[in-house]
Amino acid sequence: MEDGLAYADVFTLQREHISAELLVNLLLERIAVLDSPAPGSHKALRSVLAVSQSAGDEARAQDEARARDEARSPEDKAPTGPLHGVPVLVKDNIEVAGLPSTAGANCLAGRVPSADAPLVKRVREAGAIILGTTNLSEWANIRSVHSTSGWSAVGGLTGNPWALDRSAGGSSSGSGAALAAGFAPLAIGTETDGSITCPASLNGVAGIKPTVGSLPMQGVVPVSFSQDSAGPMARTVDEVALFLEVLMAKPGVLDRARESPASLRIAVARTFRTGHPATDELFDETLGKLAATGATLHDVAPPAPTSAETDDEDIVLLCELFDGLATYLPTRGPGGPQNLPEVIEYEKQNAATELAHFGHDLFERAVALGGCDTDAYRTARARNLSWALGTCLEPAVAKADVLVGPTYGPAWKSDLVLGGHPKSSSGITVAASIAGWPIATAPMGLVEGLPVGFGVVGRPGSEALLLAVCRAIEQPARPTWSQPCRG
Numbered sequence: 001m002e003d004g005l006a007y008a009d010v011f012t013l014q015r016e017h018i019s020a021e022l023l024v025n026l027l028l029e030r031i032a033v034l035d036s037p038a039p040g041s042h043k044a045l046r047s048v049l050a051v052s053q054s055a056g057d058e059a060r061a062q063d064e065a066r067a068r069d070e071a072r073s074p075e076d077k078a079p080t081g082p083l084h085g086v087p088v089l090v091k092d093n094i095e096v097a098g099l100p101s102t103a104g105a106n107c108l109a110g111r112v113p114s115a116d117a118p119l120v121k122r123v124r125e126a127g128a129i130i131l132g133t134t135n136l137s138e139w140a141n142i143r144s145v146h147s148t149s150g151w152s153a154v155g156g157l158t159g160n161p162w163a164l165d166r167s168a169g170g171s172s173s174g175s176g177a178a179l180a181a182g183f184a185p186l187a188i189g190t191e192t193d194g195s196i197t198c199p200a201s202l203n204g205v206a207g208i209k210p211t212v213g214s215l216p217m218q219g220v221v222p223v224s225f226s227q228d229s230a231g232p233m234a235r236t237v238d239e240v241a242l243f244l245e246v247l248m249a250k251p252g253v254l255d256r257a258r259e260s261p262a263s264l265r266i267a268v269a270r271t272f273r274t275g276h277p278a279t280d281e282l283f284d285e286t287l288g289k290l291a292a293t294g295a296t297l298h299d300v301a302p303p304a305p306t307s308a309e310t311d312d313e314d315i316v317l318l319c320e321l322f323d324g325l326a327t328y329l330p331t332r333g334p335g336g337p338q339n340l341p342e343v344i345e346y347e348k349q350n351a352a353t354e355l356a357h358f359g360h361d362l363f364e365r366a367v368a369l370g371g372c373d374t375d376a377y378r379t380a381r382a383r384n385l386s387w388a389l390g391t392c393l394e395p396a397v398a399k400a401d402v403l404v405g406p407t408y409g410p411a412w413k414s415d416l417v418l419g420g421h422p423k424s425s426s427g428i429t430v431a432a433s434i435a436g437w438p439i440a441t442a443p444m445g446l447v448e449g450l451p452v453g454f455g456v457v458g459r460p461g462s463e464a465l466l467l468a469v470c471r472a473i474e475q476p477a478r479p480t481w482s483q484p485c486r487g
Contacts, residue, residue: 006030006182007478010086010239013185017066020059020085024129027087028055031132031183045164047177049092049155050100051132058129059085081127083246088123089187091175092133092155093140094230095219096120099130103221104138104152106353107346111332117219119188119230119247126246131184134174140195141171142223142321146358146419149173149198153354157414160202162450162479166411169199175233176203180478186243187233192223192317193433194425196231197441201407201453204443204477206240206470207233211460212436215247222324224317226381227433235478237442237471244463256464261472262294264465267400269428271301272455276409276424278447283406286444286454289473290404300403302396305430309387313434315380318366326371341367357416388434393457402469403457407441410450432457442470443477451477 005018006026013023028051035045052058062085069080090096093103095113102108116124124130135155141147149170150158158173160166161181168177172189176199179187189196191209200207209231217228232243241257244250268287273280291297326339337343344363347354354360369376396403409424432439437457444454454473456466 003182008185009236010083010185010234010242013086014084018085020062020129021056023085024055024059024087024131027131027183034181035178035183044159045161045177045181046156046158047135047168047174047181048089048183049102049104049133049135049174052099052130054098055087055129055131062127062129081125082242083123083186084127086128086186087131087184088128089131089134089175089178089184090120091136091172091187091189093136093190093221094120094133094188096130096133099133100154101133101221102154103140104136104154105343106153106350107336107343108221108332109154111336113219113332115219118216120219122246122249123188128186128246134172134178134187136173137170137195140190140192140221140223142192142317142362143360144358144362146361148357148414148416148419150414151357151416153356157416159414160411162204162411165413166450167202167414169202169408169411171195172199172233176200176205176207179203179205179233179235182478185234186239188230188247189233190220190228190230191433192227193313194429196233197407197429197439197453197455198425200233200441201443202411202451204451204479205233205235206237206440206442206474206476207231208240208244208440208463208466209438210244210248210463211438214461222321222328224320225324226316226320227436236476237467237474240440241464241467244467248463253464253467257467257471259468260293261290261465261468264295264402264469265400266290266295266297266469267300267396267403268297269302269396269403269405270299271304272405272426272428274406274409274424274426276447279406279409279424279452282445282447282452283454286473287404290469293472298400300396300400302392302403302431304427309384309430309434312380312384312387313430315369315376316384318362319369319372319374319377322366322369323371358419384434388431392431393435393437397459401458402462402465404469405455407453407455410447410452426455428455428457436460438463438466440466440470442474444473445475446477
């Protein structure tokens with residue numbers, strides 16, 4: 001395998017006109033060798049849940065079209081999309097025609113979408129090739145408080161390519177791990193609260209959850225209509241910015257993200273700390289890079305989320321999940337559960353696979369709460385928004401353009417017995433998630449040989465500013481392995 005080519009960034013691929021068919025075949029070979037588990041072996045990443053059987057043919061067709069176009073005069077050349085020939089991986093809770101789109105749950109296996117979700121259509125129209133779909137925390141980590149990030153009944157447990165026994169984060173586990181492993185230049189994740197930020201941070205890649213509502217979310221297995229958003233992930237901030245232009249159908253993001261943050265006022269959230277000393281120390285050192293650009297930094301102390309805020313958020317998410325699945329599941333056709341109570345019953349009947357490591361206590365609570373047309377939901381949502389906006393975010397950015405803080409400490413050990421949730425999170429995602437504000441992250445370096453992330457939050461529509469800050473501090477790196485092994 002040509003490892004350097006597999007790791008080439010999008011801009012290199014475009015500049016050097018690398019054969020799309022060659023690249024797709026190399027990446028599929030790399031996935032087959034490094035990602036797929038051999039029988040009885042633990043030496044696998046399990047980041048890719050399914051590969052597209054038509055990717056090679058699509059790549060060949062693009063190469064042939066490019067060859068024909070190069071023979072034409074300049075005025076007759078057909079325009080090419082900004083992602084022409086670039087392979088993309090898509091989180092498996094997003095509908096891709098002909099691919100599983102299971103959200104990691106067996107009850108959706110076999111109910112294969114016949115059409116792409118609107119955001120996937122945008123990716124194809126930009127010239128990209130859908131290489132496959134990525135594993136994730138089952139049901140986007142909304143099933144149990146005892147779940148292990150990165151595990152699904154369909155895809156198994158995704159490892160972290162920096163150390164396979166470490167967590168790849170969640171719920172966009174496979175997207176983050178696959179990027180770090182060089183399985184594709186670009187990937188799509190989704191985030192309700194931390195599900196892009198966490199795996200990007202733990203795997204040493206960049207990502208952004210854009211403003212809620214700025215991307216079409218039809219064809220995405222829902223958790224929360226008030227907090228869900230899909231978003232781009234890549235190894236560099238520039239690639240994330242270019243991909244975001246495509247997903248949002250909004251040109252100019254890359255150019256604005258490449259502008260210096262010198263004129264920005266940056267609020268440093270001193271109350272958002274990971275509790276991991278080396279990570280927090282590296283964050284403080286990284287602030288010097290922003291100061292060196294000429295940006296103005298000042299400290300703020302937004303309140304860290306307490307159990308009261310997270311309990312309210314849980315009520316909101318579970319009520320919206322109950323209603324959202326009742327609307328979504330019938331769109332996947334007959335032959336499986338049509339609502340959340342039927343999902344619970346399916347999992348009970350298939351407990352050996354679905355409930356092998358943890359239960360569905362959050363699903364049961366969602367059923368008991370009964371959806372959004374309840375006083376419990378309305379009260380929790382109003383209280384949540386009041387805290388996130390009035391108490392936390394708006395005072396923090398009153399004299400600033402963006403708010404920054406560390407995201408997560410180094411990846412923790414995966415544990416299918418005791419559960420595997422964040423052990424060193426700063427809480428920076430919570431208020432932004434509740435409010436629907438965008439949040440971006442980029443790698444700021446390594447701690448104990450593992451990547452850690454730098455987070456940036458901004459007002460709705462400020463995605464380019466967030467990425468400009470990320471670009472000023474990013475320290476892109478990749479693990480140096482060819483055949484992984486568990487520690």
